Amino acid sequence: MDNSEKTEVVLLACGSFNPITNMHLRLFELAKDYLNGTGKYRVIKGIISPVGDAYKKKGLISAHHRVIMAELATKNSEWVEVDTWESLQKEWVETAKVLRHHQEKLEAGSCDHQQDAPMQARPGQKRKWAEQRQDISPKKLLEPKPKDVPKIKLLCGADLLESFAVPNLWKSEDITQIVGDYGLICITRAGNDAQKFIYESDTLWKHRNNIHLVNEWVTNDISSTKIRRALRRGQSVRYLVPDLVREYIEKHDLYSYESEEKNAGVILAPLQRKPADTHSNCTA
Amino acid sequence: MKSRIPVVLLACGSFNPITNMHLRLFEVARDHLHQTGMYQVIGGIISPVNDHYRKQGLVAAHHRVAMARLALQTSDWVRVDPWESEQLQWTETVKVLRHHHSELLRSLPRREGPDHSRARTAPTAVPELKLLCGADVLKTFQTPNLWKDAHIQEIVEKFGVVCVSRTGHNPKEYISGSPILHRYRHNIHLAREPVQNELSSTYVRQALSQGHSVKYLLPDAVITYIRDHNLYTRDSSWKGSSTQRSEGKTGWEESASPQNSS
Numbered sequence: 001m002d003n004s005e006k007t008e009v010v011l012l013a014c015g016s017f018n019p020i021t022n023m024h025l026r027l028f029e030l031a032k033d034y035l036n037g038t039g040k041y042r043v044i045k046g047i048i049s050p051v052g053d054a055y056k057k058k059g060l061i062s063a064h065h066r067v068i069m070a071e072l073a074t075k076n077s078e079w080v081e082v083d084t085w086e087s088l089q090k091e092w093v094e095t096a097k098v099l100r101h102h103q104e105k106l107e108a109g110s111c112d113h114q115q116d117a118p119m120q121a122r123p124g125q126k127r128k129w130a131e132q133r134q135d136i137s138p139k140k141l142l143e144p145k146p147k148d149v150p151k152i153k154l155l156c157g158a159d160l161l162e163s164f165a166v167p168n169l170w171k172s173e174d175i176t177q178i179v180g181d182y183g184l185i186c187i188t189r190a191g192n193d194a195q196k197f198i199y200e201s202d203t204l205w206k207h208r209n210n211i212h213l214v215n216e217w218v219t220n221d222i223s224s225t226k227i228r229r230a231l232r233r234g235q236s237v238r239y240l241v242p243d244l245v246r247e248y249i250e251k252h253d254l255y256s257y258e259s260e261e262k263n264a265g266v267i268l269a270p271l272q273r274k275p276a277d278t279h280s281n282c283t284a
Numbered sequence: 285m286k287s288r289i290p291v292v293l294l295a296c297g298s299f300n301p302i303t304n305m306h307l308r309l310f311e312v313a314r315d316h317l318h319q320t321g322m323y324q325v326i327g328g329i330i331s332p333v334n335d336h337y338r339k340q341g342l343v344a345a346h347h348r349v350a351m352a353r354l355a356l357q358t359s360d361w362v363r364v365d366p367w368e369s370e371q372l373q374w375t376e377t378v379k380v381l382r383h384h385h386s387e388l389l390r391s392l393p394r395r396e397g398p399d400h401s402r403a404r405t406a407p408t409a410v411p412e413l414k415l416l417c418g419a420d421v422l423k424t425f426q427t428p429n430l431w432k433d434a435h436i437q438e439i440v441e442k443f444g445v446v447c448v449s450r451t452g453h454n455p456k457e458y459i460s461g462s463p464i465l466h467r468y469r470h471n472i473h474l475a476r477e478p479v480q481n482e483l484s485s486t487y488v489r490q491a492l493s494q495g496h497s498v499k500y501l502l503p504d505a506v507i508t509y510i511r512d513h514n515l516y517t518r519d520s521s522w523k524g525s526s527t528q529r530s531e532g533k534t535g536w537e538e539s540a541s542p543q544n545s546s
Binding site for chain 2 (some may be wrong): 022025026029030032033076077217218219220221222223226227229230234235236238239240242243
């Protein structure tokens with residue numbers, strides 16, 4: 001399948017990135033290799049979207065620092081970048097909304113790309129408008145012409161997938177939207193557990209073709225939690241996080257016993273939202 | 285005030301190629317020894333094995349040394365030493381240890397006169413050279429004929445070992461299962477890597493030969509070097525050393541453009 005028939009994909013990773021680690025960065029590489037390897041997709045960009053402070057997770061340091069560290073970490077990446085939109089919002093934003101924001105941004109961008117567009121149509125309108133434009137000016141487009149506007153997909157680890165089952169953490173319609181409208185790339189070393197999890201959920205099962213499980217053969221346990229713990233204990237985190245990130249952490253003395261106590265006793269933002277329309281599991 | 289014993293860590297191995305996991309060994313070992321309160325780690329040495337070791341897939345020593353050097357560019361305490369790789373034949377680990385230990389002693393500042401008082405900066409103890417390795421290497425002590433018993437004894441008795449844990453390995457078992465290791469267990473330091481990491485050079489070579497990304501598994505500078513020199517591509521992965529040798533080894537074929545993704 002030549003490039004013109006492949007679906008262009010943008011991978012979006014949401015999370016605390018507290019701090020970003022080599023494991024986070026590996027997720028992007030593994031996902032890109034996998035999707036490109038199917039022959040059906042072409043990954044064109046990766047976006048890291050650190051969560052806002054209003055998420056109120058214990059130990060979550062200021063978004064300002066987390067964004068800078070992510071930017072330092074992706075300085076040498078040709079295709080992964082950091083987006084600050086989510087972190088700048090005053091209130092916590094649901095992941096489905098972040099996905100929607102970025103998909104709309106892509107569609108607006110694609111529109112402008114084809115011709116100088118003075119207006120920005122809504123997604124539904126945009127598609128029709130774009131088709132019309134194609135008839136009028138075929139040559140000006142990118143060559144080869146991509147199948148459609150690039151698609152946003154959520155990149156995550158198995159922990160996020162399985163968090164769908166945590167009571168009141170996710171709205172069921174958000175889950176449906178995430179796997180139905182966008183799609184999930186889930187990097188996991190416990191492929192069987194993830195498959196079983198999908199099997200046991202009607203919603204996930206229905207959209208299983210949109211959930212890509214990528215096996216992580218090399219167990220990579222560089223979690224941010226362990227990094228913070230090592231830093232508190234004066235242990236080296238060299239080669240677990242990019243050097244620039246490590247230097248930044250040291251320079252600003254970011255992680256300590258005190259910083260780990262931030263938000264202690266505070267309820268996580270998603271759990272504060274009214275559980276009126278959430279269900280305790282993600283069956284449709 | 286009790287002063288610490290200065291220690292230099294020596295890691296032997298193929299380093300084919302060097303990865304972040306190898307680099308981590310040094311960090312974990314240093315933290316561990318410092319935590320005991322007894323040691324002060326003053327240096328680290330990576331000693332890539334000689335080509336004559338003849339391990340399958342081993343690329344030329346000059347490449348492996350160059351990659352290690354690139355990887356250590358930003359390190360202020362670990363360096364690569366090509367002595368072992370430059371010998372005419374494969375050298376047993378104990379001999380590498382002996383060599384570097386005598387080099388270490390030779391490089392110490394000489395003391396002058398009996399009334400020379402202890403200088404504040406001079407170490408009060410002779411530096412020790414310890415073998416740094418993963419638990420998988422400790423296990424190989426059991427492999428018949430791989431190590432000479434006398435060598436194992438010398439390694440643990442005269443030098444000492446710092447062994448970093450690895451998934452699927454139980455170093456305590458290896459120690460209790462060997463009379464020599466057991467006798468000198470006080471000189472075998474078991475360091476725990478808190479971050480489970482199954483990264484291996486084998487995995488990296490496989491990924492590279494399949495054109496997959498290895499970014500963040502090893503330093504960028506090493507990845508660039510591998511790409512520039514066409515190492516570990518599909519065509520080259522099962523050949524031996526890249527230099528021509530007369531013993532029937534196949535030469536190094538220039539492979540087609542590697543399909544590495546960045």
